[in-house]
Amino acid sequence: MLVQKILKAGNYGTKNESRLKISVMTSIAGMLANVFLCIVKVILFLFTNSLSILADAINNLTDCISSVSTIIGAKLSTMPGDEKHPYGHGRIEYISGLVVAIFVFVTGVEFIRISIGRIIHPKHIEYSTATVFLMILSIAVKLYMVVFYDEISKKINSLPAKAQSKDSMGDVIITGVVVISIFVHKMTGWLVDGYVGVLISLFVIYSGYELIRDTLSEIIGEAPRNVVKKIKDSVKKYDEVLGVHDIIVVNFGPQKTYITLDVELRYDMSLVRAHSIIDRIERELEAEFNCIISIHVDPVGMYSEDEEKFARVLKDIVKKNPTVWSFHDLYYENGVLRVDIVVDGNKVHNDMECDELKLYIQSEFEKILKCNYEINIDRYF
Incomplete structure (x- = not known):
């Protein structure tokens, strides 16, 4: 009462x-x-x-x-x-x-x-x-x-x-x-x-x-595990979305929460269409979670011949190594390969272990092509 x-x-x-x-x-x-x-x-x-x-x-x-x-x-x-x-x-x-x-x-x-x-x-x-x-x-x-x-x-x-x-x-x-x-x-x-x-x-x-x-x-800054999962599930409901990663939640009090994330859309989608989809997702997420949302778009779905080879190596690593969860933002241009690797933060504890993992992945890549590598390790919990 x-x-x-x-x-x-x-x-x-x-x-x-x-x-x-x-x-x-x-x-x-x-x-x-x-x-x-x-x-x-x-x-x-x-x-x-x-x-x-x-x-x-x-x-x-x-x-x-x-x-x-x-x-x-x-x-x-x-x-x-x-x-x-x-x-x-x-x-x-x-x-x-x-x-x-x-x-x-x-x-x-x-x-x-x-x-x-x-x-x-x-x-x-x-x-x-x-x-x-x-x-x-x-x-x-x-x-x-x-x-x-x-x-x-x-x-x-x-x-x-x-x-x-x-x-x-x-x-x-x-x-x-x-x-x-x-x-x-x-x-x-x-x-x-x-x-x-x-x-x-x-x-x-x-x-x-x-x-x-x-x-x-x-x-x-306590890890908002449940919130991250709910955000990911909400975004994945959209038919146009191919994947979600790099979700960051920061709050400045119970009523002021900022969320940033990367959303994967088809590479051949027009800029106007992509903007319309992301704008709709932002509005609906802000209403659902009472927060301020900022979304970065990642175009996916088209790899060059060399990128496709690297992607197959990474998929094999993800399949065999439970420490490595996924990868994204794979690009090969001008003799430089760039990729973000998502790993289990409870198993990869510090920068030294991140460097060891980078060297391992690089050694696998070099079996295909020797070039310059920019491998970024994202630790998630």
Whole structure:
């Protein structure tokens, strides 16, 4: 219900869609829920003196800070491009997520220190039925937030919302462990509060580590394998297209993605016809993937007698060597052979191995004709 209201308020799915408004409203809703839970647990801590409950309350407080950071990041990331940043400021959203992740990690480390102190110097704790009830209520609220954040993240492709969904699931586990420790204490009298605090802290640290890893991966440039495959499949649906290669996807934030690729068309197609086809492909891909597309045309289908000989050698290499996937842009003119070889980047690891492969291919070519060779190795993953 809340998800639909927020999406409707942000005009989701229409030409007036406001991703910023959806992000801000999502963060505010999450922040209000976490403030409520934090206050409840601090009050419970004052009555019970339970460090694990306090650790859980502080964890909810970090979630509030996460929501604030998401709001700031969402607003800054929508700033238009300028002279220094012509592609906009979309990646600020990833940086805001990184700040939150570091804060979560540091909080976990600090609570390990406090929890170890409680293990060394245990204190008697009193739990009431109301305490247990409120903690279970907290679990129910967090479970709802898991679904809430997850649905929003899928609708608007939001990394911070996805991280908050994951963090909320962690909160469910954390609070569940606290409730279990309460039952253990009531049934056995064992003072396990400090040990539970350590477990919670370790979980918070791991959550922080995962968020840091995932966010850094986006900032560095994570390989969009699924997107590349979808693009290739979409382009190959056109009858005139003979092949697709050299697909490069670069994003400057969730809403600004640039894609370049090479499309193979028949060599004898007129320039006007080729331009018309490529223009249509670009428009339809931009609508499908919400991106900016640039396509380079490769004419194929006509090899000279010498080029045909080289092509047969390459086809044989592709067939026998699983490291070599394909080849393209094969040209022989003025005593120079040029060709691009596509290889498995997981098997050809560095420039030295690329050079070794070039020498091998060149030795195979020289069995046909000795000339100058320009062999380019494209590593794909």
